Amino acid sequence: MNILIIGGLGFIGKNLTNKLLEYGHKIFIFDTKKPNNSHKNINYFIGDFENIENYKNIFNDVDIVYHLISTTTPNYNKLTIEYDIRTNLISTIKLLNICVEKGIKKIIFTSSGGSVYGEGNKKHKEKDLTKPFYPYAINKLAIENYLSCFYKFENLDYTILRIANPYGANHVSKKQGIINVFLDKIKNQENIEIWGDGSIERDYIHIDDVVNALILSIQPTEEKIFNISSGKSTSINKLINIIQSITNTKSNITYLPKREFDIQKNVLNNSLAKKYLKWEPKISLKEGIKLLYEEIK
């Protein structure tokens, strides 16, 4: 198949691309920066997501579009609220219009399992109340709703994956992704810094499991929104114990003041993806960290 990955050079995009190439698909990548190492079997298109309309011709022979791009992160910055709407939400509307015009079979969108649900002690299900408060997550949710709108009125098929906290190889950001950040610090023998007392719990999912879910989403799906998660919660303190035991190190840990708006616990129920995507997470947290540490070393 011909597959276009919007945001193909990010963390998820790189891992997805590698796997799709193994399967023999023809890959087109649209992203904002040139690749460090370009691959001869990939067609790259470099531009701003806002100008996606100038790249309509890329879509001519494309079957499936992955929408992985985001111009912002889950933080609050008063100065980028409008920018976030313009560059993520409005650009996505332009993208959806192109997909309709070019007869794209399906669009697959990565939403944020970590930030659309808000606070809550139980495992979030896809049909639970959403309560985003970061602009990043508000726009993720608005895009989800526009996907449902374009499906109803324009017949554009879609699947949404609400991904928990992904970690693994090819991580791009030096700030996001706590497991990758901690392993980098350990490698460089730097202090580990934690906001709060380390009791915050998150749901970590290995990137290979995320990639499998993204590939399984190519098929038509009865349900449209799936949590992609381990379904297990791990506190930061427990995570550090696991990492120290695997890496056989003992890092200095600095506990910084708790950040007011960090959610205490975020865990996602993944039974819908198991049932309808025939997906399940295969890599345990310990295995995943081992794999990643081997690569980083």
Added chain:
Amino acid sequence: MNILIIGGLGFIGKNLTNKLLEYGHKIFIFDTKKPNNSHKNINYFIGDFENIENYKNIFNDVDIVYHLISTTTPNYNKLTIEYDIRTNLISTIKLLNICVEKGIKKIIFTSSGGSVYGEGNKKHKEKDLTKPFYPYAINKLAIENYLSCFYKFENLDYTILRIANPYGANHVSKKQGIINVFLDKIKNQENIEIWGDGSIERDYIHIDDVVNALILSIQPTEEKIFNISSGKSTSINKLINIIQSITNTKSNITYLPKREFDIQKNVLNNSLAKKYLKWEPKISLKEGIKLLYEEIK
């Protein structure tokens, strides 16, 4: 108090203004068109909502802001999707930034009880899943979420009223508001046209009850989102029976094909507003229609 009503010349705005004047408040109105009859005790400011930043000085002495304006309606029009985001969502972000800058005590927003919840046979509660598919409703929900964002990070207090199907005096649109449209048709001895078989059920709420809820929202509220509704569902056929009995007429009714995307039933649970706003609907559907028919005649 000094009260600014954004969209003060619309259906809800006109009724709200009249009541606030009775209570002796000082009223500022921002809207896109000049009033037909201007009131000497009101300060009018006419402009596009997109340019609200040019009207910052209006906010200098304002205590409370009502955000009632919408540049679009709950319909699907492919050509206005981006326009809707720019003129409603981004303009609201500009408005919220001004409110923060000018130290506004509270902003009160009219959301759409009829279109944020989507399909469902039971009475929707405020904490139920939202499932908007019209761009109008997707943006109403995004604005709701941005209000929660500005409350968390900028300390701007707010209340959201998700209003069911309001009807009553001073209706502006000739197309929206089925009760007003039907009574106009009866007055002009025109045919009544219905999409579908008339079995569709809605929750009709008199505008005076809506206005009371808007005024009760000036106080600080423990909860932030309230359904404003009668809590009762009425089919279109039953509605026509009531109207014909009150007006003592027998109209010709034309049944048009069902519209694919009309929700079959929309009724809202109003117990949260009863508990926290100390509000309750006081005007029954029969009384409300009688009142309106007297005025229209």
